Amino acid sequence: VVIFIDEIDAVRSLPFSTDEFFAGIREFYNRRTQDPELNRLTFCLLGVATPSDLIRDTRTTPFNIGRRIELTDFHQEEAAPLAQGLGREQQEGELLLKRILHWTGGHPYLTQRLCQAVAEDAAHDPAAVDRICNELFLSNRARERDDNLLFVRERIVRNEADVAGLLTLYGKVRSGKRVTDDETNPLITILRLAGITRVDQGQLKVRNRIYSEVFDKNWVTANLPGAELRRQRAAYLRGLKIASAVAVPILLLSIGYGVYKEYNTSTTLSFPFQPPGPPVFWASFTSQVLSSGANFGALLVKGGEQNIVVFVNNREYGRTAKGGLLQIPALEAGDYDIRLEKPGFQSVTQRTQVLKQRETQLIFKLAPQTQVALENVMLIQQAVAGTRVTVDGKPVGTVGGDGGFSAKVTLGQHTITLEKEGYLPKSLTQQFGVGNTVIDGALAADSEGREWALLANSGDLAGVEAFLGKYPNGHFAAQARGKAEQLEWNRLKDSNDEVGLDNFTKRYPRGQYVNAAKTEIARLQNEDLEWHSAQNSKDPAVVQAFLDKYPHGRYSQDAESAVLLFKDQKAILQLLKQYQDSYNQKDFKQIMELWPSCPSAIQNVLKSQFKASESGTLTLAAVGDPNVTGAAATALVARTRETASASTAGRVQFKFMKQNSRWVIDTGAF
Numbered sequence: 001v002v003i004f005i006d007e008i009d010a011v012r013s014l015p016f017s018t019d020e021f022f023a024g025i026r027e028f029y030n031r032r033t034q035d036p037e038l039n040r041l042t043f044c045l046l047g048v049a050t051p052s053d054l055i056r057d058t059r060t061t062p063f064n065i066g067r068r069i070e071l072t073d074f075h076q077e078e079a080a081p082l083a084q085g086l087g088r089e090q091q092e093g094e095l096l097l098k099r100i101l102h103w104t105g106g107h108p109y110l111t112q113r114l115c116q117a118v119a120e121d122a123a124h125d126p127a128a129v130d131r132i133c134n135e136l137f138l139s140n141r142a143r144e145r146d147d148n149l150l151f152v153r154e155r156i157v158r159n160e161a162d163v164a165g166l167l168t169l170y171g172k173v174r175s176g177k178r179v180t181d182d183e184t185n186p187l188i189t190i191l192r193l194a195g196i197t198r199v200d201q202g203q204l205k206v207r208n209r210i211y212s213e214v215f216d217k218n219w220v221t222a223n224l225p226g227a228e229l230r231r232q233r234a235a236y237l238r239g240l241k242i243a244s245a246v247a248v249p250i251l252l253l254s255i256g257y258g259v260y261k262e263y264n265t266s267t268t269l270s271f272p273f274q275p276p277g278p279p280v281f282w283a284s285f286t287s288q289v290l291s292s293g294a295n296f297g298a299l300l301v302k303g304g305e306q307n308i309v310v311f312v313n314n315r316e317y318g319r320t321a322k323g324g325l326l327q328i329p330a331l332e333a334g335d336y337d338i339r340l341e342k343p344g345f346q347s348v349t350q351r352t353q354v355l356k357q358r359e360t361q362l363i364f365k366l367a368p369q370t371q372v373a374l375e376n377v378m379l380i381q382q383a384v385a386g387t388r389v390t391v392d393g394k395p396v397g398t399v400g401g402d403g404g405f406s407a408k409v410t411l412g413q414h415t416i417t418l419e420k421e422g423y424l425p426k427s428l429t430q431q432f433g434v435g436n437t438v439i440d441g442a443l444a445a446d447s448e449g450r451e452w453a454l455l456a457n458s459g460d461l462a463g464v465e466a467f468l469g470k471y472p473n474g475h476f477a478a479q480a481r482g483k484a485e486q487l488e489w490n491r492l493k494d495s496n497d498e499v500g501l502d503n504f505t506k507r508y509p510r511g512q513y514v515n516a517a518k519t520e521i522a523r524l525q526n527e528d529l530e531w532h533s534a535q536n537s538k539d540p541a542v543v544q545a546f547l548d549k550y551p552h553g554r555y556s557q558d559a560e561s562a563v564l565l566f567k568d569q570k571a572i573l574q575l576l577k578q579y580q581d582s583y584n585q586k587d588f589k590q591i592m593e594l595w596p597s598c599p600s601a602i603q604n605v606l607k608s609q610f611k612a613s614e615s616g617t618l619t620l621a622a623v624g625d626p627n628v629t630g631a632a633a634t635a636l637v638a639r640t641r642e643t644a645s646a647s648t649a650g651r652v653q654f655k656f657m658k659q660n661s662r663w664v665i666d667t668g669a670f
Contacts, residue, residue: 001041008047011054019055029065039653048155048193073106073198073207075532076525082111086119099126102502103133105198105208109148110137137210149214155194157223164225166190171220173197174212176500179204201554205499212499298359299328299352303340305366311339335447340364348382351444365403367438378416378432380405383441387420399441422446452476461487482512489513496554498524524554531555538625540566565628571663572626572633572656583618583670586610595665606670616643618670623651631658632666639669 011018025043032038045066079101083093096118104110117132136142143149156166169187173179181199182188188204191197196215198207206212301310303324310317310326313336320326333356339349345366354360367381380389380399387399389407391414399405399418409432416439419425423443430439448471455463456479464484471477485508492500493516501517501524508514527550534546540563547559575594582590588610592598598606609615619640626635633656640649655667 002044003042004044004046006046008045009049009053010047012049022055026065048195050189050193073104074101074108074111075106076101076529077532077536079106079111082115085115088124092124095126096123096129099129100133102126103129103137103209105210107195107208107210110208110210113148133210138213143214152194152196152211152215153223156190156196159190161186161190163223167220167223170196170215171217173204174206174215174217174220201496205497209499295333295356296330297333297354297356299331299336299338299354300359300361301326301328301338301340302361302363303342303366304364305342305345308340308342308345308364308366311337311341313337314339335444338362340366342366344368346381346438347440348442349440350382350442353445353447378407378409378414378430378439380418380439380441383418384420384423384443387418387423387441387443390417390419391415393417403441405441418443422449424449448474448476452480455480456483459487459490461491485511485513489517492517493520496524527553527555531559534559535562538566538569540570568628568633568658568663569626572628572635573622575656575663575665576620576622576635576637576654579665579668580618580620583615586615593664595668596659597664597666598668602670614643615670616641626656632656633658633663637669641670 011021028038028041028043076098079097080094083090083097086093086096088096097115100111100114100118104114114129114133114136117136118129121128121132123129123132137146137149156170157163159166166187169179170191173191179188181192181202181204191204192199196207196211197204199205206215301320303310303320303326305324306320306322308320308324308326310320310328312328312331317328318326331354333354335351335353337349337351339347341347345368348364348366350362350364352360352362365382367379378391380387381404383399383403383405385399385401385403387405389396389399389405391407391409393415396407397405411432413429413431415427415429417425417427418441420443422445424446426441426443428439451467451470455467458464461484464480464487468477468480468484471480474480488504488507492504493513495501498521501521505514505517505521530546530549531553534543535558537543543559543562543566547556547563550556550559553559579591579594582594583606588603588606591606592603606615619642621638623636623638626633635654635656637652637654638649639652641647652669653667654665654669656663657666658664
């Protein structure tokens with residue numbers, strides 16, 4: 001007799017304690033010692049909860065003597081009957097079902113729901129299944145209407161636990177990082193109870209592709225607790241207010257000074273240009289900002305001359321003071337073009353990178369414009385020492401240590417190219433003539449090249465992917481994509497991760513490893529099918545053959561355990577058969593070998609019956625498979641005994657024990 005109690009997690013919402021309800025179930029178990037008939041009674045509790053969710057005192061509940069049963073998703077063989085309901089020819093139905101399982105991973109509800117939609121549609125190929133799946137589960141409307149998706153979402157974002165930690169943990173699982181299944185971690189328990197993850201070889205994985213698409217990275221970010229978002233927004237507004245408080249007075253003083261100067265030199269106020277708005281980098285920059293981890297740095301410009309106008313990204317910032325220095329105290333970390341201008345001197349530009357929480361120094365050397373008047377001489381200034389110079393494709397020399405270089409050129413138009421390792425090359429077409437022969441030789445640092453040099457021989461997949469995100473169309477992008485593919489393949493090829501391999505083939509459909517990945521996927525799928533077939537056979541020889549074929553497969557440990565279990569179960573069933581035959585043959589000596597601990601009282605009865613030929617015949621048949629736990633086992637046995645005067649039948653519990661690798665009866669019946 002089995003009593004099923006469904007939706008057991010409903011007790012969480014009751015206004016009173018349900019501990020005594022579970023204590024009552026436990027009492028039925030305790031009373032078995034007094035009333036053997038209660039051995040026939042079993043309670044099965046079904047629901048989405050842990051024991052600690054249901055009761056307060058775990059010592060008085062059935063959970064310390066019960067057995068947990070994990071319900072797994074449909075595999076290919078279990079789902080096969082659903083293909084008949086699709087209303088298609090057998091081959092086509094199996095093809096459609098395979099694509100359905102590709103999305104659902106065998107999830108019972110999602111699988112049957114998608115099967116129903118495919119059956120009602122005129123779908124005849126996998127592409128149509130993809131379309132239906134998108135409409136049914138992946139569209140914005142579906143995400144807000146489907147009960148199962150709503151349940152998973154609410155179970156996570158409405159949980160009383162640490163939602164931020166829960167979403168962060170799920171984000172790690174979804175990104176493919178290793179997260180070990182730890183029953184002592186309450187966040188992992190919540191993810192499993194929500195149904196969004198499954199356990200694969202001790203590691204958490206997203207349960208199926210539908211969940212992976214619906215609950216993606218954007219969903220995780222959007223559902224982070226509001227307090228954190230409000231904190232970030234408030235910090236942004238505070239920074240904006242501080243920046244405005246500093247920038248507006250400076251801007252007004254700057255404009256006021258210009259108006260004052262113009263007014264004192266002319267009776268007509270006239271601006272040669274529209275006054276610029278406050279630059280975004282005019283902001284407070286204090287030690288507190290630095291210590292808080294703000295994404296800002298400082299820049300110190302050394303121009304060598306006083307009153308040089310400094311431009312940042314073509315916007316005037318200020319002028320150098322006495323000593324030729326100008327400090328820009330706050331610039332958001334990034335790359336900038338810094339240009340210096342002063343009447344009577346040649347304009348000079350350098351590109352630099354401002355680093356977070358660091359001060360970057362730039363040294364300029366302005367050349368007087370009188371040097372421009374050199375006829376048919378090319379003068380290169382502010383170049384990096386060692387820069388190679390070519391004119392119209394012909395090498396003409398290398399820049400010296402002072403950053404300068406000169407060479408005679410004919411009057412007219414020429415193409416000048418400047419190159420140096422670690423810097424971006426510069427190529428320009430210049431018309432050479434009197435007063436127009438000076439070249440700005442400053443080269444921008446090749447940040448991409450430096451970063452790629454650090455990554456090219458590393459095994460940092462995350463670093464390579466971040467590089468591609470930063471330079472998607474850079475001159476090392478092709479090499480980086482090849483490197484990322486190689487690193488990801490190295491991680492996946494021996495991982496037995498079918499989902500990861502499938503995503504790999506989609507990410508690199510024309511990659512060098514795509515065929516190997518597809519072969520590995522096919523092998524894993526065959527391994528799945530063969531394992532389920534071997535497991536269902538309950539034949540140790542079949543399971544051993546599977547283990548020999550896949551000695552290092554995903555199911556190798558399960559197969560090894562199954563071989564031992566099936567051998568033990570088979571030996572116990574043979575023991576029952578030997579006991580039955582020995583009894584019917586009145587072989588008392590053989591019975592004692594099979595049942596060495598047989599009580600003396602039973603021995604006397606057996607001897608008496610055998611001597612008087614009153615034993616009759618005994619028939620024993622195991623009900624279900626023997627339950628084996630280490631060196632002990634039990635089996636429920638249907639027993640029938642027929643004598644000349646009577647016939648008795650019933651079910652009895654046999655107990656067995658293993659002695660010296662041999663199973664014997666510990667407690668039996670006749």
